[in-house]
Amino acid sequence: MEILRMDNVSLTYETVESETKAIENISLSIDEGEFIAIVGPSGCGKTTVLSLISGLMKPSSGTITLMGKPVDKPGAQTGYMLQRDMLFEWRTIEKNVLLGPEIRHTLDDEAKKEAEELLKKYGLWEFRKHYPGQLSGGMRQRAALIRTLALRPKLLLLDEPFSALDFQTRLSVCNDVHAIIKSEKKTALLVTHDIAEAVSLADRIVVLSNRPSVVKRTFEVDIDADTPLGRRENGKFGEMFDKVWKEVSV
Amino acid sequence: MKKQKSEHELFIAKTKRKKVGIMAIQILLLVAFIGLWELAAALGWIDSFITSSPSRIAAMLGELSKQNLWVHIGTTLYECVIGFIVSTALGCIIAIALWWSDFLRKVLEPYIVVLNSLPKIALGPIIIIWVGAGPSAIVMMTVLICIIVTIISALGGLMATDEGKILLLRSMGASKWQILTKLVLPGSLPTFLSVLKINVGLAWVGTIMGEYLVSSAGLGYLIVYGGQVFKLDLVMTSTVILCFLAAVMYFAVALVEKLLKRR
Numbered sequence: 001m002e003i004l005r006m007d008n009v010s011l012t013y014e015t016v017e018s019e020t021k022a023i024e025n026i027s028l029s030i031d032e033g034e035f036i037a038i039v040g041p042s043g044c045g046k047t048t049v050l051s052l053i054s055g056l057m058k059p060s061s062g063t064i065t066l067m068g069k070p071v072d073k074p075g076a077q078t079g080y081m082l083q084r085d086m087l088f089e090w091r092t093i094e095k096n097v098l099l100g101p102e103i104r105h106t107l108d109d110e111a112k113k114e115a116e117e118l119l120k121k122y123g124l125w126e127f128r129k130h131y132p133g134q135l136s137g138g139m140r141q142r143a144a145l146i147r148t149l150a151l152r153p154k155l156l157l158l159d160e161p162f163s164a165l166d167f168q169t170r171l172s173v174c175n176d177v178h179a180i181i182k183s184e185k186k187t188a189l190l191v192t193h194d195i196a197e198a199v200s201l202a203d204r205i206v207v208l209s210n211r212p213s214v215v216k217r218t219f220e221v222d223i224d225a226d227t228p229l230g231r232r233e234n235g236k237f238g239e240m241f242d243k244v245w246k247e248v249s250v
Numbered sequence: 251m252k253k254q255k256s257e258h259e260l261f262i263a264k265t266k267r268k269k270v271g272i273m274a275i276q277i278l279l280l281v282a283f284i285g286l287w288e289l290a291a292a293l294g295w296i297d298s299f300i301t302s303s304p305s306r307i308a309a310m311l312g313e314l315s316k317q318n319l320w321v322h323i324g325t326t327l328y329e330c331v332i333g334f335i336v337s338t339a340l341g342c343i344i345a346i347a348l349w350w351s352d353f354l355r356k357v358l359e360p361y362i363v364v365l366n367s368l369p370k371i372a373l374g375p376i377i378i379i380w381v382g383a384g385p386s387a388i389v390m391m392t393v394l395i396c397i398i399v400t401i402i403s404a405l406g407g408l409m410a411t412d413e414g415k416i417l418l419l420r421s422m423g424a425s426k427w428q429i430l431t432k433l434v435l436p437g438s439l440p441t442f443l444s445v446l447k448i449n450v451g452l453a454w455v456g457t458i459m460g461e462y463l464v465s466s467a468g469l470g471y472l473i474v475y476g477g478q479v480f481k482l483d484l485v486m487t488s489t490v491i492l493c494f495l496a497a498v499m500y501f502a503v504a505l506v507e508k509l510l511k512r513r
Contacts, residue, residue: 054421073423080421086414090436103422103432151422 003155003187004030004053009062010212011048021212022048025062028206028215030155030187035178037190037198039248040208040216046191049208050157053189054078067154076104079153083160085144087132093143094119094128100151111150118146122180138169138176145177149184156181156188162197174201174228195248199240200228207247217247302486310487318467322488326457326468327495329385333392334453334499338446340393341400348401349408349434350426366402370394370456374463383464391463392456396449403448407441408434443507450503454496469495 006028013020022045030036038046051057052064055074064071066078079100087096097119101111119125124143132140141161148156161177162170178201181188192198198205205219221240225231284304290296291303298306311319348355370391377390411434419429461470469488476484 056417056420074421075423078421080418082414082418084414086412086418088415088433088436090439099419099432100422103419103424103428157421 001032002029003032003034003067004028004189005063005065006053007063009052009059009064011045011052011057012060023208024212024214026208026213026215030189032187033185035181035188035190035201035203036206037192037202037204038206038208039192039195039198039244040213041210041248042193044208044211045213046193046208047159049213050080050159050189050191053155054080054157076151077154078157079148079151079155080157081144081148081159081161084164085132085140087140087143087147089132092129092131093124093135096132096143097128097147097150099147104151114152115146115150118149122146122176136169137165138173141165141173142176142180145180149180149186154187156186158188158190160192160194161190163192163194171229171232178228195241195244196232197228199223199237199244200231205244207244219244219247300482302482306483307487307490310483311491314487322467322469322472323491323495325385325465326461326470326492329388329392329460329468330453330457330495330499333389333396333456334449336389337393337396337400337453338449341397342404342442342445344397345401345404345408346430346435348405350430355405362398362401366398371459371463374460378464384466387464388457388460388468391460392453395456395459396452399452400445400449403445404438404441407438407445410441411437439510443510446503446506447500450496450500454492454499458492 006026008025008027010024010026011022013022026049028036038049040046048057052059053066053071055071055078058072066075071077087093088099091099094115097115098107098112101107101115116125119128122142122145124139124146127135127139132143135143144161158177162174165173174197190198190201199221202221205221207216207218208214209216219240223231223234223236223240225234231237287301288304291298291301291306314322348358373394374391377387377394381387381390415433415437416429419433424432457468458470458473461468462474465471465474469492472488473485473492476482476488
């Protein structure tokens, strides 16, 4: 089933000094359960794509439909995960996780129960009364993911969610996040400049060009491994990495 | 295990000793200062008519307490506390309004900057003529002195909210009111607490300045009066009381801070 569809989407930023075309005629379709990664040179408007899909920005032209409905404002269908975990320091982990339902006025026993299950399943239950400052970087990122999942999104939008972590933590959190997303059977769209990360996580990689971004090429990733780490160890990993890397840097 | 515990106990004892040591020296300093002052006055090293002395201050305190000392203290305290509360509350509300509306903030910015650099005491005569000579003029002076700084620091705290967190809330579909109440206000608590502390000091400046300008009672009045009739004992005594009150108010705010931070 198709979750997201973008048809010829363009966006132009207007400032007093100039007009900047950020993205141009991007078309993309994501099916349920897919893990898509968008890679491209820095400043190419990858984050813009996520902002458009989440409804934070409106495209200058083209249409975006999510679950068959046009996106016109931030809604209940997407969960946006940012570079840093953005946990609120004055809230406990439990309260942080429940932020989404609270904002959407859907904070009922069911939502609490669901958050409880997520916390238990992913090893943060005993830390539910802790404050973010008492957790490690990897745990914080996991809490941020659970907060995103507690929104019950149809589509997860991940904006370089590991870039603020050190390399060691990054690999294990990457594994973690992948496992969680797969076990929750979520559809995800990841934006990253880290090609290795894209190759280790995604089913499909979309390469964007320099500004104004267009879709340069799409790769199907076919590496037989269950985890991102497994993929990194697979012989095909280097080959795939090279292909994508060449496309990004040309 | 046992050894570890005793090490920890040693550490606690050491920390405690340090703390006691600091406190002892603090008290010693005060005692030495008072003692030296008294001694110098008694031995005639300084002229106690001009410098007063601890014993003369104590005598004056006794004398005043038989008269209307409490009226003076009450008046000053009342003016200061009302001025403090009004300026803090009003200043924070205005800061929130300015955070809410970009337009309003941009319009008012130059005015706030100018008002901030204006010495508020210059407005003294205008205040007296407008609100009349009396406690209300002094409260007004206190509010004027505190409010601009309150607005500027509180607004700075509100505006410093992490853009990423705002983006997160917006992506969840949060309204501006939700962004304010769930993120901006709780996140600005440290700024708010520091505003409280700054205002305690400024409120006293405003109150005493106001009383210098126009008053018939209060500690500022006693100080001015004492200066005019060359009763330095009165000036010193009032200053000592003022010191004490300011300290009490500061610690009250520090206590509020501690309670709020304990969440």
